Amino acid sequence: MEPRTITLTVNGDRRCVAVRPNLTLVEALRDELHLTGTKQGCGTGDCGACTVYLDGRPVNSCLTLAVEADGRSVTTVEGLAPSGTELHPVQEAFIAHGAVQCGYCTPGMVMSSAALLSREPAADEPSVRHALAGNLCRCTGYTKIVEAVLACVGDGSCGAHGAAAAEGKA
Amino acid sequence: MSEARTPPAAPDPAARPVSGPPESLIGQRLPRPDARAKVTGAAIYTDDIQLPGMLYGAMLRSPVAHALIKRIDASKARALPGVKCVITGQDVPAIRYGNWRLVPELQDETVLATDKVRFIGDEVAAVAAVDKDTAEAALALIEVEYQELPAVFGVDEALADGAPAVHDEHPDNLSLRRDIDYGDLEQAFAAADYVREDTFTTHAVSHAYMEPCSALARADSDGRITLWTSTQTPYYVQCLLARTMELRENDVRVIKPAVGGGFGGKMELRPWDFCAAWMARETGRPVKFTLSREEELATGRRRHPVKITSKIAFRQDGTILGKEVTAKLDGGGYNGMGPTATFLIGNFGAMLYKVPAYRYRGIYVYTNNPPAGAMRGFGAPQALFAGEMQMNKAAEELGIDPIELRLKNAMEPGDAIPGVATIGSCGFRECLEKVRELSGWDARMAAKLPGEGLGIACYSFISGGVFNWFNTRYPFSSAEVKVFDDGTAQLTTLAADIGQGSDLILCQILAEELGLKIEDIRLVTGDTAACPQSDLGTWGSRVTLMAGNAVRDAARQVKERLAEMVSLKFDLNVIHEIACGGGHVYSKSKPSRRIPLGEAVAMAQRANRGRPLKASGYYTPRDVGLVSPAFSFGAQVADVRVDLETGLPEVQRMFTVHDCGTELNPMAVEGQLEGSIQMSLGYALSEELLMDRGRTLNATLLDYKLPVAEDMPPSVSETVETYEPEGPFGAKEAGEGLACPTAPAIAHAVHQATGYFCRELPITPVKILRHLGREI
Known part of the structure; x- marks a missing residue:
């Protein structure tokens, strides 16, 4: 298959990359752009480890073709934190609450959680559990993940961060 | 909570407070130092690594369950542009390997099939190509002619007269037997007032770790191999890779990057480890394999399906007199870790209660299913599903409350399992009392409602295995501790953190011993070429106890040298006890007699003509029986409501009380x-590898149905405090034994709610409705 050249904005940077038409976005991000923070746990859209934002909306990047991202904006977990020293509140909360074990689901969990909080800054526990139902974790039983997300509710900072990141401005 | 994330302050040990006893790190809720890298995506897992010139590998797997390989022709695949290497069983040494080095006849696998395939997914050939698409295309060009053989897919079928033999060396498909005998069983059954016999079957489930297996190998020009692999046992992989490649162990370096979970599924050398290394040497280019989720679920290791028959004898008052257990394990096509599972099921069958007479007959049976392997609890979830279901049924028929029946027979500190183990710390009775209170057991049992029920089940578990099936010639755990004159320390160990957080725990133990902060400790780990020989890796809940003891051993030797410096400097009486704390080394009786740790290190170096201050520590369990140096205990109650129309069991709440000794980090x-409850809820209710004549029907995570965040019931846990003398700071196992009680506790609750007594996991609405006499 002949490669196609696509141009996309990744974490605020314009990137140009030649991709085969069947290459998925997660493969393009990981193998071509070396953004390996996004994980592939299944390749069939079941585990959510590959969650990124496409034009601000969370998607499974394993179900998205790289060519679909042409001319669009992608935010990965590497682009969620506002800076190299400052983390997104959800990331801080995951650390403080022990929500990270093996860490393989974590990038997707963090992205889904931040997206939820930017949509629904006052999310309650059922809506957090519902929002994370597409992200599988095998280590934590989700308990501390849910606690971490709920800890961000009401601190005010999360919605703004989430929205900024979701729009690809972070 | 933020200390571990802030960069270490400039070392100024003298500025640290020394008045009063320094704050202990034991029992602190410290966050993990690796969490920051994991939340930002910076943590590096094997598949994240790309090396220049790297090739992509793919495995060709058998599409049939049992066949002779009559012919393999890879010439078309080799001719495909972009293909750099193709190997089949004919191209590599046919060396048998397996973790059971102690008994070589149990090593029954070759890295690629030679003359025969034994399950759907058995590895037949491997390809390395310039990209993934080319590798996949090449697989389709490899011609394999199979002569299909009759196959067997269940233990009874495999044991039947005339059944086809999976391995020619075992015409009866019986790979091995393990027996345990103590006490006078005939006498026990003759004296019994009440005897019952039940048969239970358990099913195959997947570890479903989130990170699929991945291996990346590079060959140096001198032929030495470096392998990055997603493993929980880098030492085993090093030794077995060396053996299968006919190299010396020291010619193989295994590096364990961050690992995305293992749960027992990543503790063997696997074919892709070998194929990556072999083809890297053949091509001179790095080769990486990463499995698909479909490969993981359809062909990967799984928890052994077991058929267990248990016969138990009681006196009328509920005292257990004797027990006889037979277990038939469906091992699939190869042994893997099956011999250990066969032994452990026998032990877990009589570890929780005082059983004066016991007979166990375990057999490991070859079938043409994908091979089973170690998985969280390793034999205990199956043994305790049978054992605890039977206890509950016995309680019902004896007219004794199930908790009372357990209290009557519960193991206590100092109890011996004849010839097997002596129980050290044990808070089992306290767990039972506490879970009764926590769950409101008595009131609920007195007022039962249709469709609602409480159920109970318990567990005991090991803290590391005593057995040396790998036949290592090294200590079971090793650690090297170095201290520096800037007041910091370095811990080097091959103990393998695969996500459970043992790296933090070992640093916590060292920091506590040396009176330093977590951020003062640099950890070097996960590299067989850099770490001391050896550590057996992560399995059997061994790391905290065994590697923790090795760390303490090394730390104490370093402290001894530091204490000498304080003694010398202040000319202390020899009766002074000298301790480390708050960044200082000081006299406990005269705390003002103190030196910053870094300064004491500098003095020790000067006294020793510049030689760095370091020590090696080791731990190997000796003279502690046949199973484990320490045993944990726990009790769990499930509150379940069953929809009597749909048969759907819904867990309302879980109550857990456990005894893990000292909680080093709550x-x-x-x-x-919490993670154990998720995995075990799936085991009880939703997860099952559905098989049809050796083929896995639900090899996606969507169809496999592990519980999601919305499925998790509220859960309450409490701890019973004990102190385990064999464990570091009194600690022992946590979170693996809990893989056992959840399924029988839920099944018991379902029995209370509906009368359906589950003898065959998982518990499904269909089974419940059938019991209720409903049309399905």
């Missing part, structure tokens, strides 16, 4: 327990 312990 946040880490909670994480282990």
